[in-house]
Amino acid sequence: MSKLPEKTIGRLSEYRRTLLNCLANGKTHVFSHDLANLHNITAVQVRRDIMLIGYSTTLKKGYDVKALIDVIGNIIDTKDGLNAAIIGIGNLGRAITAYFNGKRTRLKIAATFDTDPEKTNRVISGVKCYPISEMGRIIKEQDISIGILTVPPEDAAAVTETLIMAGIKGILNYTSTSLNVSPNVYLEEYDMITSLEKVAYFVKEKNE
Amino acid sequence: MSKLPEKTIGRLSEYRRTLLNCLANGKTHVFSHDLANLHNITAVQVRRDIMLIGYSTTLKKGYDVKALIDVIGNIIDTKDGLNAAIIGIGNLGRAITAYFNGKRTRLKIAATFDTDPEKTNRVISGVKCYPISEMGRIIKEQDISIGILTVPPEDAAAVTETLIMAGIKGILNYTSTSLNVSPNVYLEEYDMITSLEKVAYFVKEKNE
DNA sequence: TAAACATTGTTATTTAATTAACAGTGAAAT
DNA sequence: ATTTCACTGTTAATTAAATAACAATGTTTA
Ligand SMILES: NC(=O)c1ccc[n+]([C@@H]2O[C@H](COP(=O)([O-])OP(=O)(O)OC[C@H]3O[C@@H](n4cnc5c(N)ncnc54)[C@H](O)[C@@H]3O)[C@@H](O)[C@H]2O)c1
Ligand SMILES: NC(=O)c1ccc[n+]([C@@H]2O[C@H](COP(=O)([O-])OP(=O)(O)OC[C@H]3O[C@@H](n4cnc5c(N)ncnc54)[C@H](O)[C@@H]3O)[C@@H](O)[C@H]2O)c1
Numbered sequence: 366m367s368k369l370p371e372k373t374i375g376r377l378s379e380y381r382r383t384l385l386n387c388l389a390n391g392k393t394h395v396f397s398h399d400l401a402n403l404h405n406i407t408a409v410q411v412r413r414d415i416m417l418i419g420y421s422t423t424l425k426k427g428y429d430v431k432a433l434i435d436v437i438g439n440i441i442d443t444k445d446g447l448n449a450a451i452i453g454i455g456n457l458g459r460a461i462t463a464y465f466n467g468k469r470t471r472l473k474i475a476a477t478f479d480t481d482p483e484k485t486n487r488v489i490s491g492v493k494c495y496p497i498s499e500m501g502r503i504i505k506e507q508d509i510s511i512g513i514l515t516v517p518p519e520d521a522a523a524v525t526e527t528l529i530m531a532g533i534k535g536i537l538n539y540t541s542t543s544l545n546v547s548p549n550v551y552l553e554e555y556d557m558i559t560s561l562e563k564v565a566y567f568v569k570e571k572n573e
Numbered sequence: 574m575s576k577l578p579e580k581t582i583g584r585l586s587e588y589r590r591t592l593l594n595c596l597a598n599g600k601t602h603v604f605s606h607d608l609a610n611l612h613n614i615t616a617v618q619v620r621r622d623i624m625l626i627g628y629s630t631t632l633k634k635g636y637d638v639k640a641l642i643d644v645i646g647n648i649i650d651t652k653d654g655l656n657a658a659i660i661g662i663g664n665l666g667r668a669i670t671a672y673f674n675g676k677r678t679r680l681k682i683a684a685t686f687d688t689d690p691e692k693t694n695r696v697i698s699g700v701k702c703y704p705i706s707e708m709g710r711i712i713k714e715q716d717i718s719i720g721i722l723t724v725p726p727e728d729a730a731a732v733t734e735t736l737i738m739a740g741i742k743g744i745l746n747y748t749s750t751s752l753n754v755s756p757n758v759y760l761e762e763y764d765m766i767t768s769l770e771k772v773a774y775f776v777k778e779k780n781e
Numbered sequence: 782t783a784a785a786c787a788t789t790g791t792t793a794t795t796t797a798a799t800t801a802a803c804a805g806t807g808a809a810a811t
Numbered sequence: 812a813t814t815t816c817a818c819t820g821t822t823a824a825t826t827a828a829a830t831a832a833c834a835a836t837g838t839t840t841a
Contacts, residue, residue, distance in 0.1 A: 579827090579828095580827090580829090581828095615829080615830070617829080617830060621829085621830090631836090631837080632838095633836070633837045633838060634838085
């Protein structure tokens with residue numbers, strides 16, 4: 366298995382979501398082109414991704430939904446799951462917490478952190494919010510390996526520093542500041558304004 | 574100029590954000606490697622992107638911050654700006670609206686839409702929320718060309734249909750359902766769970 | 782001023798990702 | 812049964828993106 370392309374990992378996650386839907390609707394098998402249509406990509410891409418993870422079917426009646434879900438799970442999930450924390454439980458942090466809560470069993474938001482005394486030491490959106498000063502301790506105690514950053518942009522760098530000191534292994538950064546992390550920490554960044562500006566640019570392009 | 578790589582567009586948006594920061598801090602010039610460090614990429618990449626948009630400096634004291642902001646603006650922005658709408662003013666929709674409101678002059682959230690009568694015909698997070706039934710009319714009246722989808726996943730497809738009928742030109746889809754749109758509409762999709770699962774996968778990888 | 786240096790712009794190379802091509806094979810049709 | 816058909820798996824080709832290489836040139840230092 367070793368080295369799967371980064372893009373493939375993203376698509377596997379999406380396939381699984383769709384497959385879980387199929388399962389819920391009683392579909393037991395799905396063709397590569399069905400999966401492709403549902404994701405706006407080509408059937409070849411789907412087959413190639415699935416080839417890469419080593420699953421294959423002898424039948425010509427499509428992939429076995431259940432089996433494929435399991436195979437993808439073996440790639441993406443860890444045996445015991447991973448814990449994540451939200452840092453900065455403001456508007457976005459609360460939306461994410463409320464959304465994730467109870468959605469994935471293998472990946473859960475175990476704690477949130479904030480500096481605002483109005484928010485700390487309370488349960489917000491179903492998860493306990495701790496003062497940032499306790500971050501190191503809680504991250505270790507609760508074996509949290511992923512940090513989701515939703516603090517104000519100007520605090521992002523400092524918070525990241527603390528997170529890494531506390532032994533965090535992966536960061537999902539939603540603040541509009543890009544971060545520098547040591548290469549043993551995986552960093553994924555997403556900026557909504559960039560996305561929106563991209564849409565705007567291509568809308569403009571198409572009009573010309 | 575014609576065809577800029579998609580990735581470059583994304584980075585230009587990010588450079589501009591950083592450049593605006595520089596400007597605010599009184600920096601008038603910035604080196605390619607400064608910009609690179611701030612974005613976790615290489616200086617070559619920065620220079621190449623900037624080459625592609627046709628800006629260059631004769632000085633060897635870095636790029637002129639103000640000038641570069643303008644050049645990027647000419648690429649990304651339209652003359653009169655574009656209007657966007659949020660569809661589904663729930664947790665995520667509200668967070669986005671509150672965040673964007675008053676941030677970009679050239680790109681603004683002009684209206685929001687929802688089905689919930691508790692929410693419609695009120696101002697939420699600073700923007701008027703209309704019932705979904707009026708979407709066609711409002712989109713035309715207010716010249717809205719971008720739709721940001723934050724409705725429940727099961728409603729995404731139907732809402733998209735309506736959006737396209739109303740003449741929307743670009744969609745930013747935050748629901749966890751991927752959409753099919755005609756090729757004259759630009760579609761950008763982002764799924765937080767996929768992002769988080771990607772982080773989880775690479776965290777797991779690194780541990781092995 | 783001359784030499785050393787730093788920085789840019791651009792072409793060439795490499796790497797990553799996608800798409801095309803097609804052989805192989807089970808299922809359905811005749 | 813045999814032919815046709817629909818799908819899959821995989822290698823090869825193409826395209827897109829990132830990186831390296833380096834000439835050109837303004838800046839700083841001796
Ligand atoms: N809201 C959105 O839709 C949206 C979109 C794109 C980007 N963002 C980014 O996400 C981040 C948060 O946005 P928001 O709208 O939720 O802002 P917000 O102000 O609602 O929330 C920020 C939260 O962080 C807390 N905080 C401040 N300093 C902190 C620190 N040092 N440590 C821990 N917590 C701290 C605040 O108390 C607050 O609860 C910002 O960086 C913003 O740029 C938000
Ligand atoms: N909250 C998050 O952080 C988050 C993260 C990832 C993805 N999402 C996705 O974003 C979407 C919204 O999430 P949320 O947490 O804000 O949910 P939410 O339930 O808080 O908000 C959904 C809103 O959409 C409205 N709505 C329902 N049907 C509608 C329709 N047909 N037309 C217009 N409006 C309608 C509801 O009244 C509600 O206000 C979901 O698809 C979810 O999968 C959310």
